[in-house]
Amino acid sequence: DAGITQSPRHKVTETGTPVTLRCHQTENHRYMYWYRQDPGHGLRLIHYSYGVKDTDKGEVSDGYSVSRSKTEDFLLTLESATSSQTSVYFCAISAKVSSNTEAFFGQGTRLTVV
Amino acid sequence: SQQGEEDPQALSIQEGENATMNCSYKTSINNLQWYRQNSGRGLVHLILIRSNEREKHSGRLRVTLDTSKKSSSLLITASRAADTASYFCATDGTGRRALTFGSGTRLQVQP
Numbered sequence: 220d221a222g223i224t225q226s227p228r229h230k231v232t233e234t235g236t237p238v239t240l241r242c243h244q245t246e247n248h249r250y251m252y253w254y255r256q257d258p259g260h261g262l263r264l265i266h267y268s269y270g271v272k273d274t275d276k277g278e279v280s281d282g283y284s285v286s287r288s289k290t291e292d293f294l295l296t297l298e299s300a301t302s303s304q305t306s307v308y309f310c311a312i313s314a315k316v317s318s319n320t321e322a323f324f325g326q327g328t329r330l331t332v333v
Numbered sequence: 334s335q336q337g338e339e340d341p342q343a344l345s346i347q348e349g350e351n352a353t354m355n356c357s358y359k360t361s362i363n364n365l366q367w368y369r370q371n372s373g374r375g376l377v378h379l380i381l382i383r384s385n386e387r388e389k390h391s392g393r394l395r396v397t398l399d400t401s402k403k404s405s406s407l408l409i410t411a412s413r414a415a416d417t418a419s420y421f422c423a424t425d426g427t428g429r430r431a432l433t434f435g436s437g438t439r440l441q442v443q444p
Contacts, residue, residue, distance in 0.1 A: 223375075252431055261421060261436035262376070269430055277431060309375055311432075321366065322423075322432055324375035 222246050225310050225325035232332055238297040240328050242310030244290075250313045251293040252322070253277075253285065255306040262309065268293055300332045338435050339422060345441040352409040354438040356422030357402075363425055365398055366432065367407050370419045379407075379420075414444040 222245030232238050242251060250269055254262040254277075264277030266285040274285050282304060284296045297304055310325040340355045356365070364383045368376040382389045382398045382405065389396045395408040409416055419439050423432040 250430070254434070259436060262434040264431050264433070267431045275430070311376075321378035321381060322376075324377070326375050327373075 223310060223312055223323060223325040225308075225328050227328060228326065229329045230331070232300050232330070234301060234332055235299050238300050238330065240295045240308055240310075240330070242293045242295070242325060244293075244312050246312060246314070246323070247290060248312040248314045248323075249290075250315070251287065252311040252313075253283075253293065253295045254309045254311065255279065255304075256309060256327070257306050265295065265308075297330075300330075302332050304330065305332045306330060339420070339438040341438060342436070343439045343441070345443065346412055347443050348412060348414055350412055352412050352416070352440055352442070354407045354420050354440070356405045356407070356435055358405075358422070358424045358435075359403065360424075362400070365396075365405050366423045367394075367396060367405075368421045368423060368434075370421065370437070372418070376421065409440075412440075412442045414442050416440060417442045 224243045226241045252267040253265040256262050263279045265279055265283050266277055268274045268287040271287055286294045308328045311322040313320050313322045338357050346352055362384055364381055366381045367379045369379050370376045380391045380394055380396050382396045393410045398405045419437045421434050421437045423434045425432050
């Protein structure tokens, strides 16, 4: 596996609580992404980063925020978790803009909001 | 909305048979990629085909791309039980900095 670590791997939280998921890479790749995976929907992009402090929204960004203060870490925050945010979250990285290279994925974080 | 849609959603075959999965997409692309996901794991890149390519091979994998029909197919020849997984196509396009994934095909290879 590429040097990507997601933490935690599993989390159960209550509705209305804040949650932060962490993605850490050791590859020094410029691009980092957060996706969520739900049955019947495949992977949907939440937010991505194209450099330190440079982030942009994906197709399902509502209710999520991100931060990237250094190359190796990309944080995803659910400010006030809702049951609809129960999902498996994947972090991915790529060296170049996606058109020319593959993306490497972390092992995923299973989040349950009760 | 999903850029790529795979067909079929699920496929069950016997070991040794070939497996074909299709992907359709909506907008123009720079390239199309196929990924594999084993149960409970992250996605792993299989193969990339550029928009100016029509066919590409990698081991037992054969990918075709028809940009006029906005479709691609992934053929796995001589399938093995270890090929059991979900397979996703992913596309990017002009101005997009992230891959857009389809909903995937679940492949079950019976030993």
